[in-house]
Amino acid sequence: MKKENIIGKVRRVNGPVVMGEVITSCNMLDTAQVGEEHLIGEIVKIEDAIITIQVYEDTTLIRPDDPIYGIGMPLSVELGPGLLGNIFDGIQRPLEDIQKIHQFFIKRGTQLPALDRKKKWSFAPLVKKGENVKPGTVLGTVQETKIITHRIILPSPLQGKIKDIKKGEFTVEETIARVETETGTEEISMLQKWPIRKPRPVRDRVPATAPLITGQRVIDTLFPVAKGGCCAVPGGFGTGKTLVQQQLAKWSNADIIVYIGCGERGNEMTDVLLSFPELKDPASDLPLMNRTILIANTSNMPVAAREASIYTGITIAEYYRDMGYDVAVMADSTSRWAEALRELSGRMEEMPAEEGFPPYLATRLAEFYERAGKMNTLSGQNGSVTIIGAVSPPGGDFSEPVTQHTKRFIRTFWALDRHLANERHYPAISWIDSYSEYLDTIGKWWDENIDPQWSLFRSQIMELLQKEVRLQQVIKLVGADALPDSQKFIVESCRMFKNAFLQQNAFDQIDMYSTVKRQLFMLKIIVRFYQHGAELLKRGFTLLQIKELDVYKKILRMKFNYSNDELDKYETLLQQVERMLS
C-alpha cells in the first residue's frame, strides 16, 4: 500500500456523501479516507477544487475541516489464497475477524486486511528459473481447500524471465518468485490487488454452450442458463428469490460460488454461514463452504458499501475464472444495489431519470452483466462467470426501471409469480413469463450428452402447458365440466406436471436436488403418460378410469418416493407407462 497523505479537508457532510476542498491533486475513483478514524471512501467526482467522496462507513460526527487522506490507488480487492470459505463486507473487510475484535456489532473505522497475513500456504511452483513468463502464466499452485487448487498467476502487466522461484510454506505477502523485467526485478507474492470497477483482462470471449446444472427441475429442464450466462430472478417479496439463489449456491455444478448478500437480511447470510459447512457438495462430497465465498453487505450496513459490494464480488469471481474455473455469482438483490446508486446520486444532487434513478443506471447494469461470460483466459484455459441477479421490483411490478433495464442484458429470465408463491407452489417460477435464450445451444448439449430426445420431450411439454393456459381461460368462463374429456385430460396432465415435476421443495431431503438423469426420466414419464392417456381416451376410456390407473398415483408421488440413486425405479415406472395401452 502506498503511503497516505492529506489530500484535502472536509467542507460538507450529507450522509454518506462528503465534499472536500482539494489540497493536493488526486485521481477520480481513488480511495480516500475521511477524518481521524480514516473512514474508507472513494472519490466519485472532481469539480474545480471540490472533490465528492462516497464514504463506506457511517459518517456521524465527521465535520468541516476534518482531514481527507489519499492512498493513491483505486478501491481494490485483495486476491490470493484464503478467499474461499470466508465472509467479507461490501468492501472486503473480513467479518469474522471484525467479530473477534468488536463482538456483536460492526464498528466503523475498523481496518483489517482481507486476507490473513500470518497463515502459511504451501506453494508448489510450476515454472523454473530462466523460464519466460507473461501475464497469465501460472507460476505455481496452492491447495486452497480440499477441492480447489489455487493457481497463482502472474498479474498483468508484468512479463519477463524468472530470476528465482521458491517452493514451500509462505504467507500471502512473502516473496515466492522474482521476475526480471525490462524495468528491473519484480518480487512476486501470492497476494495481488485489483481495482473492483475494472474488469480483469482475458484473451477472448468464447461461446457458452454447456448448461449450469442446478438440480432444480424447472430451471434445468424448462429455462436453463449457460455456464457463463446471465440470468435475472425478479419477484415481489417472499416469492422465493433468495431460496432460488441459495438452492443454486448449494447444488449447481459451478466450481466456485460467490454469494453476494447486497442489502438483504443479516439472518440469510447467517443461514448460509451456518448451513454450508454442514452441507455436502454433490460432486465432491465435501462441505460446500470449500467452494464458497460470501460477500455480506446487509440492508442495515452502510449504503455506499452496498453499491461497491457487487463489484467486489464480481472481481473475486473473475479472479477464479482466470484460474480456469466455472464461477457462479449470486447477487441478492441487484435492486438494492440500484437503490444505493439512487440514494448516492440524490445526495450528490444529480439530475434524476426515471423514478429517481440516475440516468446511468442502465449503463452500470450493462457493465455489470458484461463481466459474465465464458472466456479464454490469459493463461490459455477456459473459465466462466455466470451471473444470477435477483431483482426486487416495488409492488412486484415488472414494468419498473431496474427489471426493465436488466431484461436488456440478461438471457435467462425466471419470473417469480405471486399467485404460485401464495399457493406454495415452489419454486414459484412462472412457466408462462419465464424464458431462456440459451435453449438452442443447451438443447444440443442435452441431446449429445444425456439423451437425443431431450429437446423433443421438452418442446412437447411446453406445448401442452401453452394449451393449458388457453383452456384455463375457457374454464374461468364456463367451468371445467363444459370441456370434452380430451381437453380435461390436458388440464389434468398439466396439473400432474406442476405437482410432480415443477414443484420442488427445497427442504425435502429426497427432492431438493434432482440429477439430470432423474429429471429426464420424470419428464419422459409424464409426457408419455399424457400421450398414452390421450390415446386411451380415443379408444373410449373415461377420464376417471385413467385417473384410477396405478401409474397415475405412482407418478404423483415419484419425487418423494424415488431418490436420485434409484433410477431403476424410474425405469420401471416408465416401462409401466409404456404398457398403458396394452
Add this chain to the structure above:
Amino acid sequence: MQDGREYIGIKEIVGPLIILEKTHNIGYNEFVEVEDKNGQILSGVVLDTSKEAVVVQVFEGTMGLDIKRTKARFKNKPLMIPVTKEMTGRIFSGTGKPLDRAPYPVSREYRNVNGDPVNPTARTYPRKFIQTGVSSIDGMNTLIRGQKLPIFSGSGLVHNKLAAQITRQAQIVGERSDFAIVFVAMGVKNDVAHYFIKNFEDSGVLQNVTMFLSLASDPSIERLITPRCALTFAEFLAFNLGYHVLVIMTDMSNYCEALREISTIRGEIPGRKGYPGYLYSDLASLYERSGMLKDSKGSITQLPILTMPNDDISHPVPDLTGYITEGQIVLERDLHNRGIYPPVAGLPSLSRLMKDSIGKDLTREDHPHLASQLFASYARVKDVRALASVIGEEELTPLDHQYLKFGESFEREFLSQDEYENRSIEQTLDMGWKVLAHLPQEELNRLTEEEILKYFAG
C-alpha cells in the same frame, strides 16, 4: 474539544428544521439541545453540515421557536440514551424522557440510538418455535423467537386485538425464561396505548413492559427517534442482560409518514407515493435490530404493526416492510366483515423462518406438509369461488363443491377462534386434519401416504 458550544439566535426555521450559519465546525448527525425562549429544552440532530450552514432536525417540532431567542447547544456526540435495567416497567416519551413522573434514569452507560449493524457472523439462526395459541399463526405462519414478523392490517381491523392476544399467549412450550416487552407507539391514539396497557395489566406482565410513547398528539418528527430509543433499550435487555424481548411497534405507517414529511421539507427527490428513495434502508435499520446472537442468551422478536392505506399491500410501506421482514401476517377485510376472528388472510401471509423450525422433534412430524397442503387446498378454494361467481354454484363439479365445503370449514373452524382461546400446537394441527377431511384423499398430494394413513380422518 468544542463540547457544548452554544449559539443564541438561528438563521431560519423550515417546518421541523432549523438552520444555523457561521458556526464552528459541527459534526454530521451531532446531537443538539435546542432551548426555546421559555427555557424548554428540545432535542435535535444535524442532518447536513458544511462550512456555510448547518441543518438541524428538531424532534419535538419547532412550534413556538423564534429566530432571535432560540438557543442551540451542540453536544459533540450523537443522540444517546441511558440504558439500565431500572428502566424496565417504566414509561418514556418518544425521545426517551420519563413520562411517569419518576426521575430521569441514571446510568453509567449511554448508547447511540442509531445502534451499529449486527455482524452476520455474530448472529445465530432463530429456530425456536413460539406457540401463540392462534391456529392461523402456529399452524401456517409459525412465529419463531428472534423473528421480525409484522402484522399488515387496515384501518378498523383487529390488529391490536390480535397483537394483544399474541402477547398474552406467546410461550415456548416447556420453557420458562426471562422475558420482557418493549412497547413502541408511533402516532397512535391514546386509547390504543391504553388498550395495550390494560391488557398487559390484566395478564400481569406490566412490570416487564417498557413503553416509548409518541402519540398522535405529539409532534410527528418525534416518531423518527422513538423506535430507535426503544430498540436501543431492547438490545441492551436482550444482548447484555439476556432477556427474550418482544418489541411491539405500532403503527409503522405513521413512522413512514414522518419520514416522508422530513424528506419533502428537505426537497429530496421523492420515490413512490412521495416517500423518500431511502425508505427501504431506513426501515431496515429498524427491522434488522432483531434476532439472536451466538454469545448471548437473549433475543429480540419484533412484531411491528402497520395499516395499509386502502388495504393495498403493494403500497410502499407494506411492500418495503415485506422485503425486509421475515414474513408477514396479513389481515383481510373480507374475513373480518364475515365475522371471522382473527381474520388472517390464508394465502398472502407467510413466515419465512418456519421452514427450519417445525416438524419432527420441533412441533410435529406432519406439520410441514400439512401446512403446505392447507395453503394449496385453500388456494384452490379461492379459484373455485371465483369460478362460482361467474358460472354459478350449480355448474360446479362435485369436486369443486367439496372444495367449497372445505373452504367454509377452514375459515369457520381452523381460522376462527376466540380472542381468549389458547390452542396448543397439537390442537391446531388436529384441527387442520379435521377440516381437510372435507376433501377426497387423492387431492392431498402434498402429504405423504404415511401421514395420510396416520392422521387423515376423511
